[in-house]
Amino acid sequence: MAKWVLAVGNKNYSSWSLRPWLALKQTGAAFDEVVIPLYRPDSPDAIRKISPSGKVPVLQHGQVVVWDSLAICETIAEAFPEAHLWPDDAGARAVARSISAEMHSGFVALRTHMPMNARARLPGRGRTIESLRDIERVRSLWGDALHRFGRGGPFLFGRFSIADAMYAPVVLRFRTYEVEIDTRLHEYCAAVLALPAMEEWLAAARTEPWTLESFEYPPIHA
Numbered sequence: 419m420a421k422w423v424l425a426v427g428n429k430n431y432s433s434w435s436l437r438p439w440l441a442l443k444q445t446g447a448a449f450d451e452v453v454i455p456l457y458r459p460d461s462p463d464a465i466r467k468i469s470p471s472g473k474v475p476v477l478q479h480g481q482v483v484v485w486d487s488l489a490i491c492e493t494i495a496e497a498f499p500e501a502h503l504w505p506d507d508a509g510a511r512a513v514a515r516s517i518s519a520e521m522h523s524g525f526v527a528l529r530t531h532m533p534m535n536a537r538a539r540l541p542g543r544g545r546t547i548e549s550l551r552d553i554e555r556v557r558s559l560w561g562d563a564l565h566r567f568g569r570g571g572p573f574l575f576g577r578f579s580i581a582d583a584m585y586a587p588v589v590l591r592f593r594t595y596e597v598e599i600d601t602r603l604h605e606y607c608a609a610v611l612a613l614p615a616m617e618e619w620l621a622a623a624r625t626e627p628w629t630l631e632s633f634e635y636p637p638i639h640a
Contacts, residue, residue, distance in 0.1 A: 420480030422449035424490075425465075427456040427474045429623040431633045433534040433587030435475045436619060438490035441583040442477075443615035445498040455628050488522045491580045503583075505575045510567045514574070514581040517559050521584040528552035532591045533633045536623040541596035553597055556588055560603055572609035586610055 424442060426435035442449055454464050454474055462472060469476040469485050477484040477493060484490045495503040505511045527548030563574040563581070570576030574585070589610045592599060599607065610616060 422447060423452060423478040424449055425452040425454055425468055425474050425476045425478075427454060428626060428628055428630065429453070429619055430536050430626050430628075431534055431630055432456065432474065433529070433590075434473075434487045436534075436587050436590075437487045437583045438475050438477065438494065439619065440586055440613070440615055441491045441494050441503055441580055443618075444503065444578055444583075444613075445494060445501040447498060457630055457632070458628075488518060488580075488584070491518075491583060495580060502577065503580050505567065505579060507567075510575050513563065513567065514579055517563065517574075518581050518584040520559070521588070525552045525556070525588075528556070528588070528591065532595050534587050534590055535594055535633055536590050536620055538594050538634070539596070540594055544595055556585070557599065557603060560585070560606060561600075564602055564606060568606075572606065574606070578613070582610060586616065 422442070424439060426432060426439055429435070439451075452468075454461060456474075465474055465476075466472050468478065468483075470483065471485045473485065475485075475487060475490060477490045479493075479497075482493075484493050491503070495501070505514050527546060531546050531549040532544035560574065567575045571578075573579065573582045575581060589607045591597070592607060593611070611620075
């Protein structure tokens with residue numbers, strides 16, 4: 419049987435890597451993990467050897483290669499239907515896919531001004547008109563999903579789904595930059611942070627030897 423192999427970037431900084439890694443972990447399936455440190459002189463060559471896009475994450479399963487975070491999550495959901503990574507209800511599933519796609523293609527200001535940095539605590543940083551608008555949109559999306567679909571459990575659609583994997587890096591950003599959220603959203607973030615897989619990712623991030631100055635805020639030598 420072919421192995422599942424997931425290549426990811428630095429765990430402290432690589433939000434796109436966290437998303438499919440978390441989804442794959444939630445299936446309980448065994449997989450090999452390859453960590454490729456980003457933004458080093460040898461990084462592009464190392465990544466191009468395994469990724470057609472020249473980026474991580476990338477999933478390999480036999481001869482199949484998938485190189486986009488959301489596409490990887492969809493592939494995982496198809497391969498492990500028993501994990502129920504999308505809601506069973508068609509209406510809830512449509513909303514979950516919509517908010518996942520919105521995360522995939524949007525929130526540029528939030529990602530730009532509040533880069534993922536799991537080890538840091540930077541309260542109040544990164545607030546711009548645009549990033550605050552993104553924050554408000556996230557609050558609205560989370561609140562609506564929890565109200566309409568989250569009564570069966572602590573996650574956006576009750577049980578864990580790809581939507582939670584897609585927004586897990588935002589949970590980390592909200593913690594790093596101490597974004598103001600109400601009690602229900604705080605409970606949601608706490609549930610994501612309490613996932614054993616998330617705890618495993620964060621433990622690895624804390625021990626990584628690499629520091630990317632461009633992802634620190636303010637820059638280390640500023």
